[in-house]
Amino acid sequence: MDRQKIKEAGLKLTPQRLAILDYLRDNLEHPSAEDIYKAMLERFPTMSLATVYNTLETLREKGAIQEVTIDPQKKRFDPNPRPHHHLICTRCKRVLDIHIDYQLHVPEAKKNGFEIVGNHIEFYGICPDCRLKMSVMQS
Amino acid sequence: MDRQKIKEAGLKLTPQRLAILDYLRDNLEHPSAEDIYKAMLERFPTMSLATVYNTLETLREKGAIQEVTIDPQKKRFDPNPRPHHHLICTRCKRVLDIHIDYQLHVPEAKKNGFEIVGNHIEFYGICPDCRLKMSVMQS
DNA sequence: TATAAAATGATAATATTTATCAAGTAAGAA
DNA sequence: TTCTTACTTGATAAATATTATCATTTTATA
Numbered sequence: 001m002d003r004q005k006i007k008e009a010g011l012k013l014t015p016q017r018l019a020i021l022d023y024l025r026d027n028l029e030h031p032s033a034e035d036i037y038k039a040m041l042e043r044f045p046t047m048s049l050a051t052v053y054n055t056l057e058t059l060r061e062k063g064a065i066q067e068v069t070i071d072p073q074k075k076r077f078d079p080n081p082r083p084h085h086h087l088i089c090t091r092c093k094r095v096l097d098i099h100i101d102y103q104l105h106v107p108e109a110k111k112n113g114f115e116i117v118g119n120h121i122e123f124y125g126i127c128p129d130c131r132l133k134m135s136v137m138q139s
Numbered sequence: 140m141d142r143q144k145i146k147e148a149g150l151k152l153t154p155q156r157l158a159i160l161d162y163l164r165d166n167l168e169h170p171s172a173e174d175i176y177k178a179m180l181e182r183f184p185t186m187s188l189a190t191v192y193n194t195l196e197t198l199r200e201k202g203a204i205q206e207v208t209i210d211p212q213k214k215r216f217d218p219n220p221r222p223h224h225h226l227i228c229t230r231c232k233r234v235l236d237i238h239i240d241y242q243l244h245v246p247e248a249k250k251n252g253f254e255i256v257g258n259h260i261e262f263y264g265i266c267p268d269c270r271l272k273m274s275v276m277q278s
Numbered sequence: 279t280a281t282a283a284a285a286t287g288a289t290a291a292t293a294t295t296t297a298t299c300a301a302g303t304a305a306g307a308a
Numbered sequence: 309t310t311c312t313t314a315c316t317t318g319a320t321a322a323a324t325a326t327t328a329t330c331a332t333t334t335t336a337t338a
Binding site for chain 2: 324325326327328334335336
Binding site for chain 2: 067069070071072075087089090096098099100102104106107110111112113114115116117118119120121122123124125126127128131
């Protein structure tokens with residue numbers, strides 16, 4: 001399936017691209033380039049960080065993955081290119097997908113002349129792990 | 140009003156803080172630290188970039204302004220600390236505020252154990268200026 | 279004023295991302 | 309299968325953004 005994604009995007013099939021897509025597939029962590037690079041090094045000791053960045057940018061450009069602007073420190077990547085929303089732990093920065101179709105109507109008067117083509121909702125909260133840690137610290 | 144904001148935050152009143160708050164007030168551009176720094180230099184040639192970062196971080200920490208994670212390249216700052224949404228031009232990265240109170244209910248089953256405390260909606264679109272430029276280019 | 283705590287400014291250090299380019303590789307042509 | 313070319317990789321330099329350090333200066337208060 002990864003092979004197809006790459007071919008469909010009109011890109012050459014390389015082991016690096018396959019490895020990155022394989023790592024991203026079913027990955028719910030929304031990893032950063034650095035995260036991906038580290039994971040790659042384990043099974044692919046020669047891969048360059050530049051290749052990770054190149055690959056991610058190329059895949060994003062072709063619509064095969066999505067870049068999520070959620071972490072002020074760094075870009076993070078989402079293997080799911082379809083529009084969806086995110087649930088973010090404000091403490092540990094964990095990001096989970098939320099698939100709900102909200103109908104968000106913006107009155108013409110508030111559009112400021114924009115032609116609106118999409119939206120993205122960030123829900124902020126504290127994840128179960130952090131809730132636990134916080135309650136432990138208090139006691 | 141800026142003086143009060145600073146005092147309320149328990150901070151010392153400095154010309155630098157006043158100048159930054161003054162610049163941010165009524166600023167709808169959601170400027171970056173660099174933007175603010177450049178603007179400061181004009182009326183305040185000795186101000187350091189470090190001071191801009193320090194001030195912004197301090198003000199954010201105290202809840203006087205908001206950091207918006209919208210631009211993958213850099214942090215941007217919003218003088219309005221109250222929750223609201225944003226309208227982003229995907230072409231020129233211009234950001235406008237949208238004040239609409241949406242009731243976004245997340246079913247318990249989709250919360251993944253998170254305790255949700257807030258949300259932020261990004262609306263994507265093309266601003267009037269860019270629409271114009273694009274139509275000119277086509278013709 | 280004098281003093282202590284806090285803030286500024288200069289600059290170094292770090293982190294993240296992009297650019298450059300020689301060498302290697304994939305994919306289609308012959 | 310081999311050749312050829314365009315694309316890709318990997319190494320590294322460069323650029324950009326942010327944070328840290330710390331001596332000096334300034335603010336707020338006594």
